[in-house]
Amino acid sequence: MEKHIKLVEKAHCTGCRACSNVCPTYSVKFELKGLHFYPTIDENTCIKCGKCMSVCSPLQWESKHPSGIGPKSKYYCAWNTDAAERHAATSGGIGGAMAELALKNRWYVCGAVFDKDWRLSHIVSKDKSISEQIRGSKYLQSNTDGVYARIKELLMHGEKVLFIGTPCQTDALNNCISARLRDNLLLCEIICHGVNSPKVWEDYKHHLEISHKSSVAVYNFRSKSHGWGKLRVAYTLANGKKVDVPAYQNIFHYWFGQHLMLRESCFRCQYRTVNRYSDIIIGDFWGIENIEPSLDVRGGVSVVITNSPAGESFFADCHTTKKKIEASSALKVIKGFVDKTTEERTVMEIDRMHKFEADYITHSFDVMYKELYPLITPTQKLLNSVLYHLHLKK
Ligand SMILES: Cc1cc2nc3c(=O)[nH]c(=O)nc-3n(C[C@H](O)[C@H](O)[C@H](O)COP(=O)(O)OP(=O)(O)OC[C@H]3O[C@@H](n4cnc5c(N)ncnc54)[C@H](O)[C@@H]3O)c2cc1C
Ligand code: SF4
Ligand code: SF4
Ligand code: SF4
Secondary structure (H helix, E strand, C coil), X not given: XXXXXXXXXXXXXXXXXXXXXXXXXXXXXEEEECCEEEEEECCCCCCCCCHHHHCCHHHCHHHCCCCCCCCXXXXXXXXXXXXXXXXXXXXXXXXXXXXXXXXXXXXXXXXEEECCCCCEEEEEECCCCHHHHCCCCCCCCCECCCHHHHHHHHHHCCCCEEEEECHHHHHHHHHHCCHHHXXXXXXXXECCCCCECHHHHHHHHHHHHHHHCCCEEEEEEEEXXXXXXXXXXXXXXXXXXXXXXXXXXXXXXXHHHCCCCECHHHHCCCCCCCCCCCCEEEEECCCHHHHCCCCCCCCCCEEEEECCHHHHHHHHHCCEEEEECCHHHHHCCCCCCXXXXXXXXXXXXXXXXXXXXXXXXXXXXXXXXXXXXXXXXXXXXXXXXXXXXXXXXX
């Protein structure tokens, strides 16, 4: 009997692109629907093999067995021993220390890189420049088309690969390769609370270029110019002009903080628990100053959780300063920035995101920014929150 092929519904699709990576006839194509990319199957070329469904994690939640955080996991606070590397990275610069070690061992490294048009995708490379290219968090979804297939090919030729990405991407890659190839692959996932729309990013970048009459040369989503704990954004234009402001004064980062342009799957993400599938987890160690008051945290501190012997031994060799800490302290941060855990709050946030998306499709970026969703200061935000709780504001 012919298989019935149906990908997971839009609300649960993480955009991991495992489906397109395994399709033997290239029938899975990603298209912009609203503010995010979603897959569609070309019925004319699909041979109904079912591979796309078999690697889709959201279709298998019931039967999946996480190999992640467990009794054998180890917990650290850590940072890159090279001060310049630490400063240039988003938290403690652990991603860079891992890439350096992998390259030294002649492995391939795969991470998120902007191209010349500021489009974000994962690339695989052995070139020394890759560790600098992947450095830093880019708060939008990275395209992984063809990447897992390329890594599979490398592993089959006996190469070793370090992959760094969001938890849904590391899980997707794991699904795309057979268990026998897993020994040559080291999976590192970042703690993640969600990815923003690549479409809004593109419009925002265009808006910057028009308003500054110059192209964007360098962009830092989390500048440490005032220390790691201060959320600031900094960019340099091709004409030499530099901008460095608190995140709440920048429209892209303000909408990001409001969760208005996150992908829908991120609001109920299945990975914000101990259900992990990678060897190493890295993230910002928020609150470390309360656990280790003697540390100078201004340069950035990462939380690191190793979940496998391979992850533990690789991390032991990385050029980092590290200290073991209690599991309970590390586990407090794995949910990411999302602190509103009630179902009521989640439903409200999803509704707001849908409204923003509908408005965005109807109006231009400028109308959204100037009229419908303008910047508000933290004081106004606090006032709105009080009014909301007093049921005086929707
Ligand atoms: C979308 C997103 C959401 C995040 N949310 C949280 C959070 O809620 N809480 C928290 O503690 N930490 C979060 N982080 C992780 C954090 O910002 C740091 O990236 C992480 O601590 C690693 O920092 P680092 O200094 O060790 O390395 P860095 O040099 O900053 O390395 C970052 C690594 O992340 C990868 N990366 C960057 N952007 C992306 C992307 N868009 N998609 C996939 N991979 C990417 C790169 O390949 C690189 O290897 C988030 C990161 C991203 C990208
Ligand atoms: S494999 Fe990933 S991208 Fe494809 S349908 Fe499933 S969740 Fe969406
Ligand atoms: S069923 Fe097979 S051929 Fe059809 S889209 Fe899925 S993977 Fe591709
Ligand atoms: S929040 Fe979850 S679904 Fe969204 S990008 Fe991060 S890991 Fe993927």
